[in-house]
Amino acid sequence: MLPCTYACNTADHVLSRRAFLGSTRSATAALGVAGFANPIAAAELKKKQKRVLVIFMSGGLSQLESWDPKPNTDTGGPFKAIQTAVPGTRICELLPHTAKQMHRLAIVRSLNSQTNDHGIGTTVMLTGRKPEAGITYPELGAVSARLLGGAGSALPGHIQILPKGSSGFGGADAAFLGPKFASVSLGDGKPPPDLFRPGNLTPAEDEEREAFRKKLNSRFAKSRKSAATDVYTESFDQAEQVVKKTTIFDVDNEPAKLADKYGRHDLGRHMLLARRLLEAGVSYVKVSHSNYDTHHENFDFHIEQLGEFDRPFATLLEDLADRGMLESTLVVVMSEMGRTPRINDRYGRDHWGAAWSVALAGAGIKGGAVVGKTNANGTAVADREVWSGHLFHTYLQAVGLDSTKNFYPNERPVPIADPKASAIREILA
Amino acid sequence: MFVHSRLTAVVALLVLPRVVLSAEPFHVHIDKHITDGFGDAKPQAAPRAGDEEFCRRIYLDLTGTIPTVTELNEFLGDSTKDKREKLIDKLLASPGYARRMAWHFDVMLMERGRDAKVTRAAWESYLQSAFADNKPYDAFVREMLSSDGSDPKTRPAAKFFLERGMEPHLLTKDIGRIFLGRNLQCAQCHNHPAIDDYKQADYYGIQAFVNRSFLFPNANVPTAVIAERAEGDLNFMSVFDKTKKLYNAAPHMPGGKLIDEPKMEKGKEYKVKPTPNVKPEPTHSRRALLAAAITSDENKAFARNAVNRLWAMMMGRGIIHPLDMDHGSNPPSHPELLDELTNEFVKHKYDIKWLLREIALSEAYQRSSETPAGLENPPNDRYLVAILKPLSPEQFAYAVMQATGHTDAERAALGAKGTEAQLDARLAPRLAPFRSALSHGGTNATADTFSATLDQTLFLKYGNAVRGLLPPRAGNLADRLGKITNPDAIADELFAAVLSRPPTADERKDIADALKNTSDRQKAINELVWALVASAEFRFNH
Numbered sequence: 001m002l003p004c005t006y007a008c009n010t011a012d013h014v015l016s017r018r019a020f021l022g023s024t025r026s027a028t029a030a031l032g033v034a035g036f037a038n039p040i041a042a043a044e045l046k047k048k049q050k051r052v053l054v055i056f057m058s059g060g061l062s063q064l065e066s067w068d069p070k071p072n073t074d075t076g077g078p079f080k081a082i083q084t085a086v087p088g089t090r091i092c093e094l095l096p097h098t099a100k101q102m103h104r105l106a107i108v109r110s111l112n113s114q115t116n117d118h119g120i121g122t123t124v125m126l127t128g129r130k131p132e133a134g135i136t137y138p139e140l141g142a143v144s145a146r147l148l149g150g151a152g153s154a155l156p157g158h159i160q161i162l163p164k165g166s167s168g169f170g171g172a173d174a175a176f177l178g179p180k181f182a183s184v185s186l187g188d189g190k191p192p193p194d195l196f197r198p199g200n201l202t203p204a205e206d207e208e209r210e211a212f213r214k215k216l217n218s219r220f221a222k223s224r225k226s227a228a229t230d231v232y233t234e235s236f237d238q239a240e241q242v243v244k245k246t247t248i249f250d251v252d253n254e255p256a257k258l259a260d261k262y263g264r265h266d267l268g269r270h271m272l273l274a275r276r277l278l279e280a281g282v283s284y285v286k287v288s289h290s291n292y293d294t295h296h297e298n299f300d301f302h303i304e305q306l307g308e309f310d311r312p313f314a315t316l317l318e319d320l321a322d323r324g325m326l327e328s329t330l331v332v333v334m335s336e337m338g339r340t341p342r343i344n345d346r347y348g349r350d351h352w353g354a355a356w357s358v359a360l361a362g363a364g365i366k367g368g369a370v371v372g373k374t375n376a377n378g379t380a381v382a383d384r385e386v387w388s389g390h391l392f393h394t395y396l397q398a399v400g401l402d403s404t405k406n407f408y409p410n411e412r413p414v415p416i417a418d419p420k421a422s423a424i425r426e427i428l429a
Numbered sequence: 430m431f432v433h434s435r436l437t438a439v440v441a442l443l444v445l446p447r448v449v450l451s452a453e454p455f456h457v458h459i460d461k462h463i464t465d466g467f468g469d470a471k472p473q474a475a476p477r478a479g480d481e482e483f484c485r486r487i488y489l490d491l492t493g494t495i496p497t498v499t500e501l502n503e504f505l506g507d508s509t510k511d512k513r514e515k516l517i518d519k520l521l522a523s524p525g526y527a528r529r530m531a532w533h534f535d536v537m538l539m540e541r542g543r544d545a546k547v548t549r550a551a552w553e554s555y556l557q558s559a560f561a562d563n564k565p566y567d568a569f570v571r572e573m574l575s576s577d578g579s580d581p582k583t584r585p586a587a588k589f590f591l592e593r594g595m596e597p598h599l600l601t602k603d604i605g606r607i608f609l610g611r612n613l614q615c616a617q618c619h620n621h622p623a624i625d626d627y628k629q630a631d632y633y634g635i636q637a638f639v640n641r642s643f644l645f646p647n648a649n650v651p652t653a654v655i656a657e658r659a660e661g662d663l664n665f666m667s668v669f670d671k672t673k674k675l676y677n678a679a680p681h682m683p684g685g686k687l688i689d690e691p692k693m694e695k696g697k698e699y700k701v702k703p704t705p706n707v708k709p710e711p712t713h714s715r716r717a718l719l720a721a722a723i724t725s726d727e728n729k730a731f732a733r734n735a736v737n738r739l740w741a742m743m744m745g746r747g748i749i750h751p752l753d754m755d756h757g758s759n760p761p762s763h764p765e766l767l768d769e770l771t772n773e774f775v776k777h778k779y780d781i782k783w784l785l786r787e788i789a790l791s792e793a794y795q796r797s798s799e800t801p802a803g804l805e806n807p808p809n810d811r812y813l814v815a816i817l818k819p820l821s822p823e824q825f826a827y828a829v830m831q832a833t834g835h836t837d838a839e840r841a842a843l844g845a846k847g848t849e850a851q852l853d854a855r856l857a858p859r860l861a862p863f864r865s866a867l868s869h870g871g872t873n874a875t876a877d878t879f880s881a882t883l884d885q886t887l888f889l890k891y892g893n894a895v896r897g898l899l900p901p902r903a904g905n906l907a908d909r910l911g912k913i914t915n916p917d918a919i920a921d922e923l924f925a926a927v928l929s930r931p932p933t934a935d936e937r938k939d940i941a942d943a944l945k946n947t948s949d950r951q952k953a954i955n956e957l958v959w960a961l962v963a964s965a966e967f968r969f970n971h
Contacts, residue, residue: 133598134614156883169884170869179869179882194887198896201956209956212939216964219933223799226817228879229965235881236963239890242883 048328050363050399051278052144054286055271055313055333057305058163059293060121062339062349064378065092065302067357068109073377075341077299086368094306097314103368104317104326105361106427110372110381113337113388116351118293121336126173128392129418135175140395142174142181143416144284147401149181153281154241155248156184160286161270167192176409183286188266189273191249195242210240248280249273261315268312275319278329292335295348317361330398331361334391341378355381358391364398364429371426389421397423455773456790462766463793463812473804475814478797480505482971483513485929487789489820489970490743491517492525493532494827497837498925517789521782524561524849530781531556532823533742533873538573538589538607540871541864546591546651547584555585566735566779567724570608574720577655590639590655594648601636608723610734610755611683619667626684626756629667633678634687637663638719645708659698659711680715682728688718726775730755736770736784737761743788745816745876746809762810798971809876817969821873824970826863826894830856832927832962833898834906841904862894889963899955910954916941919954927961 064070069081069092081090084102091099091107098105115121120131127137138146145157160171160183167190171183184192197206217233247253251272262268267289274285289309294301313333320326338356339349355374361367372384396403396417403423406413467474478486484504488496496504504516520526531553544552559569578587593599598617605613613621613632621627640663645656663678679687691713703709723731734755741747748767749755761767770784777783788794798815800807807813820828830836839855840847866888869880889895901908906926913919920940924932932940940957947953961967 134617169882169887179880182882184884192884192887194884194890194892196891198891198893201891205952205956208943208953209960212943212957213960213963215939216936216960216966219935220964220966224817224966224971225800226876228817228819228876229969231879232881232965232968235883235886236890238883239886242887243890 049281049283050148051282051325051329052140052148052284052395052399053274053278053329053331053362054140054284055309055331056286056288057292057309057333057335058288059118059291059335060337060339060351061292061333061335062294062298062302063109063356063374064339064341064349065094065299065306067091067107067359068374068378069093070341070374070376070378075343075377075379077343079299089368089370092306094302095310097310101314101317101361104321105359105367106365106369106371107357107359108371108386108391108424108427109357109374110384110386111338111356111358111388111391112381112385113353113356115353116337118336118351121351121353124388125334125336125391128388128395128421130389135414137414138175138177138181139173139183140392141183141284141286142177143396144399145174145181146177147396147416148283148399153283154238155245155277155280155282156242157181157283158183159186159277159282159284160184160288161186161189161274162288163266163270163290164188176407176414186249186273189249189251189270191246195246195249197243210236245280248276251276258319262312262319263308263315265308267308268315271312271316275316275325278320279323279325292339294339295344295350296346298339298343298347298349300347320362326362328363330363330365330395332395333359355379360394360398360427362398364400366427366429369427371424384426386424387421389418390424392417393421393423394428397428454790455787456792458769459766459787459791460793462763462769463791466763466811467813468811470804470807470811470813473801473807473813475797475799475801475804477792477795478815481930482797483795484516486815486970487513487516487520488525488929489824489828491520491529491785491789492523493529493821493824494525494831494836495929497831498922501925501929513795514790517786521786524853527557527561528853529824530560532821534560536821536868536871536873537738539592541868542592542871544592546578546653547588551585552588555588560781563780563782566774566781567731568779570731571720571724574723575717579654587655590642591644591653595639595642595644595655596648597636597640600639601632604635604639604719604723605632605683606753608734609683609728609730610737610749610753611730612753613683619669624756624758628683629665630676630678631681631683633663633665633676634681634683634685637678637680638715638722641711642716646706654708655716656708657711657714657716658703658709659693659713680718680722682722682725683730685722685728688722690715729771732775732779733767733771735779736774737767739781739784740770740788741875743785743794744812745818750810815971816876817971818876819874819879819969822863822867823860825867825968826860827856828967829863829895829898829962830859832906832967833958834904834909834926835898837906838902838904838908859894862888862892866892866894895959895962899958901951901955906958907951907955910958911951916944919944923957923961927958928964928966 064075064077065079069079069090070076071079071081080093082093082096082099084091084099086102089102091102113121113124114130115124124130126139128140129137141158141160149157158174158181162185165187167185167187169182169184169192170179171185174182197203213236221229251259251269254272254276259272262272270287274287277285289305292301292305317326317331320329320331337351337353340352344350355378372386373382374380375382393403403417404419405416407416408414464471481501484501485495488494488500504512509515534556535553572583572586573589576583576587578584578591590600593603602612602614605611611627613627613635615621616627616629616632620629641659641661642655642657644653647653664675665678666673666675679690681687693713698712699709700712701707701710722728737747737749738752741750741752748761748763749759750762774784793812796812796815798817800814804813809816836852836856840852843851866885869882874880899907901911906923910919910923913922917937920932920937923940924930924936943953943957944950
């Protein structure tokens with residue numbers, strides 16, 4: 001099967017993620033020697049610190065081929081609905097491994113995100129806001145990094161793993177929260193090149209020059225200490241710590257058996273990397289899986305795409321649970337929109353935001369819960385309609401945050417989540 | 430005769446006070462106001478900066494880079510009393526001045542936006558010639574707000590409008606912020622809820638100048654020009670008003686008079702009528718009124734904003750701070766000084782060099798940035814101690830190139846006949862990575878907005894833009910240092926080149942130790958250069 005290209009050719013796709021990164025540097029440096037974080041410290045961290053993991057099904061996952069199947073209807077397509085670990089809850093047969101994890105998952109089947117556009121949909125889903133003139137809202141990743149950020153972690157709090165492309169810092173997704181909380185992008189899971197000591201600089205030389213730099217700074221600080229100079233010198237301390245941890249980006253440090261279970265393909269590797277990052281204390285990781293924009297051959301493409309997604313995702317939930325991390329990690333499977341119930345003449349499904357689904361698991365989530373309903377053939381929400389504002393409140397409350405509070409950019413209150421919406425209580429544990 | 434002498438006496442009386450005033454250089458007035466503002470802390474104000482400190486500061490502020498070792502030594506070796514004044518004048522007349530001002534005004538006006546309609550090269554060259562000619566500030570702004578971009582010669586001046594796509598709300602916000610020091614954005618939908626001075630009518634008063642204009646043929650075309658319609662009334666209502674009363678906005682500056690507009694006879698509204706694919710031209714252009722209205726002497730906010738921004742460039746903080754928050758509940762730190770600066774700037778025909786020169790000559794500017802013992806956390810708005818200014822990405826890039834001797838090496842490679850312009854053409858291409866790594870957000874950081882993110886630090890630590898400048902090449906710093914055997918002499922040259930000062934005894938010892946214990950002397954030297962470049966002392970203009 002040919003790789004799916006975006007059929008609608010919107011500017012959003014043409015620009016792709018590359019423009020988003022603003023960097024064309026590629027990772028070339030070799031990764032460091034294998035090393036694990038101190039297991040006791042890691043266990044402590046696991047308990048206390050909350051984290052968020054988003055699996056972003058880029059292009060728009062079909063709700064009918066996943067969380068809200070409608071077999072034997074005019075819109076249902078060829079696939080069956082199968083039993084899951086939760087009696088009475090059925091999902092599409094393309095997700096057999098995920099079905100066994102259903103007791104850990106909650107599904108919201110009544111999402112009306114009110115847009116059929118990739119770009120707007122992405123913003124709406126990641127910010128929990130409808131587009132507004134005059135203000136740009138920070139994405140969930142920046143909000144999570146800002147509010148959950150472990151004070152002890154030197155690592156960036158907001159990381160996105162992209163299927164391909166370059167790696168770099170400074171995503172345009174933190175808005176008024178500032179560049180500190182902007183995403184670091186890992187194209188194909190590779191960290192940005194500047195993270196690695198150049199080959200022609202030995203650790204001893206690096207240490208020596210650092211020691212001298214620090215001496216200079218402390219002399220300067222004797223008479224010219226200020227908040228700005230402190231920020232500057234501390235940023236070098238942080239960089240030093242991050243550089244020491246670069247092995248966390250290397251999934252080769254994982255046992256081969258586990259890596260096999262995740263799957264020896266890009267998405268499997270990216271999901272495993274996500275777990276490593278969360279374990280090391282990163283507050284928010286987003287893994288994008290591309291591409292679900294199936295205007296043609298929707299069913300074949302979903303066989304392929306979900307075939308790739310199902311096992312690593314189920315493995316990830318299990319792995320998080322085994323490590324005691326699931327209870328402190330919110331996992332969300334979302335897209336920028338769903339797909340039309342109507343099947344077009346190319347056996348495709350088109351853009352659709354009016355009635356689709358999102359799945360959640362982990363921290364603060366009531367496993368096995370299903371909330372909301374679409375009508376018999378999925379063409380409209382039939383019960384408990386929600387939009388992304390509700391979900392945004394839900395995500396934050398699931399990780400123990402008060403989503404009704406404000407940020408204060410320029411000393412002006414800006415609600416963290418849209419005050420017109422509230423959390424979906426039914427799925428909160 | 431009697432009558433005549435009496436007349437002379439009257440004239441003398443009238444003229445005398447002014448003569449006295451103008452005999453006293455203006456920087457003396459600056460210091461009078463600043464010293465008055467010290468209050469009880471006066472005895473604790475930092476002393477005058479030493480020559481090294483002053484030299485580095487003024488080079489960075491007026492030329493955007495640090496002095497060469499030769500320039501530094503020349504200044505230190507000068508024993509004349511007015512050597513600081515001479516240096517200020519020399520730098521204001523140097524090509525580096527135009528380059529520095531172009532960088533500064535580029536960021537102020539365009540806030541690191543895109544270069545879709547006017548290329549970076551054309552824009553920078555336009556700015557540089559404006560500052561090299563010391564074009565009066567009002568004339569400069571009139572030019573930018575008058576060009577419609579159709580004449581290739583004046584197109585770069587239209588960049589402010591063109592890159593903003595002639596979008597009325599964006600323009601209203603940015604005209605208010607950048608030229609009037611007032612961020613009226615919150616007055617778009619209602620009178621500003623927290624700032625009484627910012628009225629919705631003023632917001633739309635500015636917008637009325639530009640809302641009939643648009644880009645022709647459309648905003649997506651890189652060669653688009655500015656066109657205008659003859660009609661398009663601007664009405665607004667407050668979202669707080671339950672009666673939804675509509676107001677009509679007539680063009681005016683905030684707080685200023687409404688501008689009288691000619692009534693157009695029906696059928697005579699256009700010089701060129703709008704038809705498909707034809708750029709319309711109205712008989713009466715509202716946009717054409719903007720340049721004159723904004724720069725008119727009656728619109729005090731214009732000159733006031735300009736002096737405040739230039740003051741902030743030199744002093745690290747605006748008298749009104751933040752720079753775009755000029756309103757009653759955010760009073761200036763030195764209101765009388767600001768008024769005098771504004772009036773004198775207008776009297777001196779918006780002469781930017783005059784203003785910068787007076788500021789640079791003031792004691793306030795020349796004060797040391799070292800906090801005197803016993804003075805805890807001096808408030809920045811009193812100027813008791815010189816404020817540390819983070820180097821802009823451009824200053825940082827040029828300062829790193831100078832510090833590592835890259836600039837010296839390029840100059841040497843050009844030979845004796847090389848010009849400053851040729852040198853600049855070789856250095857400028859290295860700006861891009863520094864700009865993209867060190868500029869977060871649209872404006873340059875100040876002492877109170879400075880941030881250092883992980884990626885910026887990694888860029889400085891391991892990135893090739895800095896690292897690539899370290900190894901020896903003919904005439905650069907590492908090369909020069911590598912040829913010196915005496916460690917003290919190495920330390921002297923290293924500190925002069927990078928930090929524009931001699932090393933302390935401790936620092937000389939550090940250098941000697943570092944070179945003693947190394948197996949690869951040249952590499953050790955390269956990394957010592959890095960350590961100085963990565964120090965806080967280098968990162969700030971202090």
